[in-house]
Amino acid sequence: MDQLSFLDSAGPRAEELRAKELRTELARHAHAYYVLDNPTVPDAEYDRLFRELQALEAAHPELISPDSPTQRVGGRPLDGFETVTHAVPMLSLNNAFTEEDLTAFDRRCREGLELPVVAEPVAYAAEPKFDGLAITLIYQDGVFVQGATRGDGASGEDVSQNLRTVRSIPLRLRGENVPSLLEVRGEVLMFRQAFEDLNKRQAARGEKTFANPRNAAAGSLRQLDSRITAERSLRFFAYSVVRAEGGRVCASHSETMSWLRELGFPVSELRDVVYGAEGLWAYYQKVGAQRDSLPFDIDGVVYKVDQKTLQDRLGFVSRAPRWAIAHKYPAQEELTELLDIEVQVGRTGAITPVARLKPVFVGGVTVTNATLHNEDELRRKGLRIGDTVIVRRAGDVIPEVVGPVLDRRTGSEREFVMPLVCPVCGSHIVRAEDEAVARCSGGLYCPAQRKQALLHFAQRRAMDIEGLGDKLVDQLVDTDRVKTPADLYALNIGALLGMERMAEKSALNLLEAIEKSRSTTLARFIFGLGIRNVGESTAKDLARHFGTLDALLSADLEQLQQVPDVGPVVAASLRQFLAEEHNRAVVEQLRKAGVHWPEHAPAAADEAAAPGGAVAGKTFVLTGTLPTMTRDAAAALIEAAGGKVSGSVSKKTDYVVAGEEAGSKLVKANQLGVAVLDEDGLLALLQQN
């Protein structure tokens, strides 16, 4: 009671102060996160403060101010966007693609400035060219009042309500000497991670996915309902000031950028000042090397003559400034034609549709094929044979068909029809109800599957038969020389001669490789059989647990499930394989042919605690290219020392060993705070063991 009356009297004043305090606090955290890139509090704490402010404002609406972070999430949807005329037109930049374009730009600047050839090189402000949407923001007396899209350059759309939801756009400028009027230009974009998360959410809800982060950003910014924009994690980077009344007078672009940062705008950390054509080229190379590992897409870099006085002297040509240029990187996306969709048959009979593309140069290579994964994926993308399609090849090497360009449809495109029978053996294609992949039901009757099974058996991690590649297997199977892995051991020189590209020398080499493979390990042998759901690591577990092949052959479902990482599904796969008479026959024939391995007693339930070294019992993940050894070699060393090598980074990972060009795994290791070693670090650790 007393407390309530106390609040009643002292309340409004106290609450006003608290609201102000919360607003300052929230703005400070957002600034640390988006501008300084250095989060000061966990998200949960931010949310708590945010909710407190929301509650306060709900109880006392008179406390709401337009720059309150609670006002970012807008009210009701608009009917449409108002058109606004830009006070200063939003121009485009000329493009450079080659080193010659660059030297020509530098020369034009010097000539335009009438600098003698011997003068100091021109100073350029260089920065990345974000692949997003250009926007303009207006602040009056330090408060955000309006934001608009570029439109046709002369006028754009008023998307203020949506821009308010972009947390990296300050609603109130920071600092003392704030200009009475400020117009800032910059780029709105979506980070790659946010784009992927968004597409996953869209797909899960059965809504359309976006082709790339730029389209996603554009789609999000043009939402009439700003509550949707608010959920889209857009980001903003500022790159110029076009109007300022009051505030600081900057003599150069680089100084303007520093000022923008002080006012609370995020500006790119990649910005730099470089000198002359050589400096431009070096900057282009440096940023290009980082392109794939940046958290957002860039399509080039931009150079601006740094000094304002020099910019003014150079002036404009038609619609573009003479003092700036955009230097583009090779596209990571290109358009090409989807000539046909064929299907491939995999080892397990999986039928995979493959896009045959009109060759296109993208991301540094010529792409002609791309997997379409499965029928669902293909339908989701809505591809038709004959479509013009977007092909992407980013840092992740494997090209991808992003989707069709619907505007280019002529009507003569055909739907792809999943074949009903296997194109290789004619068996029915079946698709289990709950699975994404369709499979050829022919099993080993299907030559395609037989070939894949042989290749799998011969591969390095299995029986390691050197030189037995796909061309050779094709011939051996097509000429009926080989049907099962056991047949390999019955081959002799007479049988091999007469094949294409197979004279005495290569025949002897192959026979020797087959001979060498007779001596192996139980784990390799089990893996080589190619049992469904039994990969390298499960094969190792099985070998360790059972010790002998006979023990494995006679195990029932229950005994199989005693093995770590073997559950009902894997156990069933094993039983199914072993129940097939012809599979058992092949196994027997292989043993008779002299394929052998050291057998040992079944492993005790839990192995005696491994010698306690620095490596024993630890889990490692290898990534990138190590300076002096292959990842396989490193893995062998770790395993020999009692450590475990795994494929993915998680909380349970003890060390990540990273070499050159380490990718996402290194990023993840840093996120999770997992210790990262280089090759020397690993060797040092092995020494201690």
Add this chain to the structure above:
DNA sequence: TATCCTCGAGTTCA
């Protein structure tokens, strides 16, 4: 039952 962690499988180009 939901979530996390791994493993298996499939794939491109120089």
Add this chain to the structure above:
DNA sequence: CTCGAGGATA
């Protein structure tokens, strides 16, 4: 490398 799915675990 990435996806999908099996297995383990809370």
